[in-house]
Amino acid sequence: MSVAFELRGLTAAVPGEKGAVRLVEEVSLEVRAGETLAVVGESGSGKTVTFVSALGLLPKPGRVIAGEALLDGVDLLSLEPEALRRMRGARIGMVFQDPLTGLNPVFRVGDQIGEVLRAHRSIGRREMRERAVELLARVQIPDPSRRVDDYPHQFSGGMRQRVLIAMAIALGPRVLIADEPTTALDVTVQAQVLDLLGELRDAEGMAMVLITHDLGVVARQADRVAVMYAGRVVETGTVEEVFRAPRHPYTISLFRSIPDIEAPAGTQLAAIAGSPPDPARRPAGCAFAPRCFAATEQAGCRVERPVLRGERHLAACHRLGEPGVAA
Amino acid sequence: MSAADADTELLEDTAARRRATLRRYARHPAFVSGAIGVVLLVLVAVFAPWLAPHPPTRTDLMNTLSPPSATYWLGTDAFGRCVLSRLIWGTRISLQVGLYVVLISLTAGTLLGAVAGYVGGWLERVLVAVIDILLAFPSFLLALALVAARGNTLDSIVLAVAIAYTPRIAAVMRSVVLTIRPRPFIEASRAIGLSSWTILVRHVIPNALPPVIVVATVSAATAILAEAGLSFLGLGVQPPTPTWGNVISEGQTAITTRPLISLSAGLCIAFTVVVLNLLGDGLRDTLDPQMRRNTGKLL
Numbered sequence: 146m147s148v149a150f151e152l153r154g155l156t157a158a159v160p161g162e163k164g165a166v167r168l169v170e171e172v173s174l175e176v177r178a179g180e181t182l183a184v185v186g187e188s189g190s191g192k193t194v195t196f197v198s199a200l201g202l203l204p205k206p207g208r209v210i211a212g213e214a215l216l217d218g219v220d221l222l223s224l225e226p227e228a229l230r231r232m233r234g235a236r237i238g239m240v241f242q243d244p245l246t247g248l249n250p251v252f253r254v255g256d257q258i259g260e261v262l263r264a265h266r267s268i269g270r271r272e273m274r275e276r277a278v279e280l281l282a283r284v285q286i287p288d289p290s291r292r293v294d295d296y297p298h299q300f301s302g303g304m305r306q307r308v309l310i311a312m313a314i315a316l317g318p319r320v321l322i323a324d325e326p327t328t329a330l331d332v333t334v335q336a337q338v339l340d341l342l343g344e345l346r347d348a349e350g351m352a353m354v355l356i357t358h359d360l361g362v363v364a365r366q367a368d369r370v371a372v373m374y375a376g377r378v379v380e381t382g383t384v385e386e387v388f389r390a391p392r393h394p395y396t397i398s399l400f401r402s403i404p405d406i407e408a409p410a411g412t413q414l415a416a417i418a419g420s421p422p423d424p425a426r427r428p429a430g431c432a433f434a435p436r437c438f439a440a441t442e443q444a445g446c447r448v449e450r451p452v453l454r455g456e457r458h459l460a461a462c463h464r465l466g467e468p469g470v471a472a
Numbered sequence: 473m474s475a476a477d478a479d480t481e482l483l484e485d486t487a488a489r490r491r492a493t494l495r496r497y498a499r500h501p502a503f504v505s506g507a508i509g510v511v512l513l514v515l516v517a518v519f520a521p522w523l524a525p526h527p528p529t530r531t532d533l534m535n536t537l538s539p540p541s542a543t544y545w546l547g548t549d550a551f552g553r554c555v556l557s558r559l560i561w562g563t564r565i566s567l568q569v570g571l572y573v574v575l576i577s578l579t580a581g582t583l584l585g586a587v588a589g590y591v592g593g594w595l596e597r598v599l600v601a602v603i604d605i606l607l608a609f610p611s612f613l614l615a616l617a618l619v620a621a622r623g624n625t626l627d628s629i630v631l632a633v634a635i636a637y638t639p640r641i642a643a644v645m646r647s648v649v650l651t652i653r654p655r656p657f658i659e660a661s662r663a664i665g666l667s668s669w670t671i672l673v674r675h676v677i678p679n680a681l682p683p684v685i686v687v688a689t690v691s692a693a694t695a696i697l698a699e700a701g702l703s704f705l706g707l708g709v710q711p712p713t714p715t716w717g718n719v720i721s722e723g724q725t726a727i728t729t730r731p732l733i734s735l736s737a738g739l740c741i742a743f744t745v746v747v748l749n750l751l752g753d754g755l756r757d758t759l760d761p762q763m764r765r766n767t768g769k770l771l
Contacts (some may be wrong), residue, residue, distance in 0.1 A: 236667030
């Protein structure tokens with residue numbers, strides 16, 4: 146399968162008191178058609194900023210200071226604003242975290258779906274409505290021909306997320322970016338929405354990026370995974386590789402902190418001590434070093450930024466392959 | 473529950489919601505009395521030629537400054553013109569001024585405020601500065617100066633008052649837009665590739681309108697008052713055209729002997745201002761979801 150969407154060295158920053166504060170640094174990722182790439186990391190690790198930047202939607206005064214975002218080989222970041230606007234929604238869709246407020250409360254659902262079509266194609270009112278009904282049916286809204294005239298408040302959270310997904314896929318984009326699409330939904334609805342996304346990806350041959358902090362979602366849905374920490378990708382590989390043998394100490398700690406249902410009662414939950422660094426005050430070396438169980442002075446953890454190393458399963462750690470760190 | 477049951481329930485739910493909306497308006501005494509008052513005024517203005525017992529500019533020199541009588545219900549002014557007829561015709565001018573001023577200042581103020589609030593940056597700073605300067609300047613003086621410069625036709629009065637009221641609407645609009653701009657559906661609109669202009673017109677403005685409509689309703693009242701004030705000062709629509717301000721001004725000369733002339737015109741203005749304010753208050757309460765929760769169940 147061909148690479149549909151690729152980030153190369155994407156770096157985005159906001160101006161700070163002492164020069165630019167880098168929110169994300171040198172993020173390189175790729176996702177192929179028909180494949181799901183999960184991007185995991187805790188809040189503030191730069192998952193959302195990465196993709197919002199790639200779409201040219203980073204709010205001012207933030208801006209991308211380096212890197213490329215290639216959609217079928219075309220760098221989105223070098224496009225004129227108008228050309229980039231035409232790409233958004235048509236070639237690359239994005240679904241956001243909060244479905245409850247993601248729809249405009251004062252317009253009918255059908256009109257909002259139609260709006261995507263109208264923004265990119267010349268289309269009549271009747272055809273717009275027909276397409277909106279079709280799309281509601283595609284995202285498995287029951288009785289779509291009637292629900293199309295309802296307002297967002299008449300839809301449940303899960304249904305609203307389906308509507309937002311319908312809007313994102315309306316024009317058959319090459320890439321769908323889903324930013325924590327199920328975080329605001331309850332567990333049974335989460336599974337339905339994730340299954341729907343998987344079905345749509347297969348049916349349309351879309352490339353899908355699934356931003357999440359839920360490792361369970363990753364295991365269930367994704368083909369490949371990229372782990373982000375403090376604005377950087379620290380490990381990437383297939384879900385199987387990363388889950389079976391995590392290589393970066395951060396990933397290893399993440400897996401250790403998943404509560405084990407088999408553990409005897411009274412066992413302390415494992416946690417990673419400390420908290421992620423403030424983007425304006427990241428340590429000089431590896432950003433994870435202050436919290437890392439494997440960091441040592443000799444390895445240069447506190448001096449030098451580690452780079453991603455490895456063949457297909459990459460990790461950015463100075464101590465890769467050394468004793469004390471999993472291979 | 474079968475699907476059909478769920479369907480009927482849904483339909484009933486929608487109908488019930490619609491009824492609840494109507495009830496919410498109907499149960500608000502200020503809204504109802506304000507609305508009735510405004511409708512009455514509009515009817516009077518529209519049917520003025522049929523309602524007025526005499527032509528408003530016809531002089532009856534045999535009966536100047538006559539007290540109320542069967543022929544002249546509110547008496548006549550110094551030129552022997554029927555006061556009641558002049559008041560009835562005057563409704564037209566007052567309501568026209570109110571309507572046009574609101575239409576112009578609502579359109580201009582909404583656009584300026586929305587652009588300032590949504591676009592931000594230097595454009596916002598410039599617009600806010602202009603709005604603040606206009607707000608700081610006494611609006612009546614501004615209108616007075618404009619009318620003095622352009623001549624006192626109905627057009628220039630409307631324009632003058634509209635320019636004076638635009639910054640109020642713009643200021644309210646901008647502050648509401650600032651609360652709407654960070655909402656997720658705006659970000660979602662950008663992600664589906666809508667242009668800034670489309671987002672502004674389709675998504676930002678409709679959500680910001682309720683409070684602005686309330687301000688506009690109250691502005692209509694003050695605009696009518698401003699027009700009457702200009703007329704009173706002789707800078708309004710020129711006599712013998714019947715306006716409420718003109719009637720007050722003309723009645724002034726006889727205020728000691730025939731106070732009813734100025735008083736009746738003053739009451740017309742007061743009535744209009746009060747009903748428009750009631751309507752504005754009613755709209756504010758019914759359009760505000762917080763209030764809605766207090767008055768009845770919804771959502």
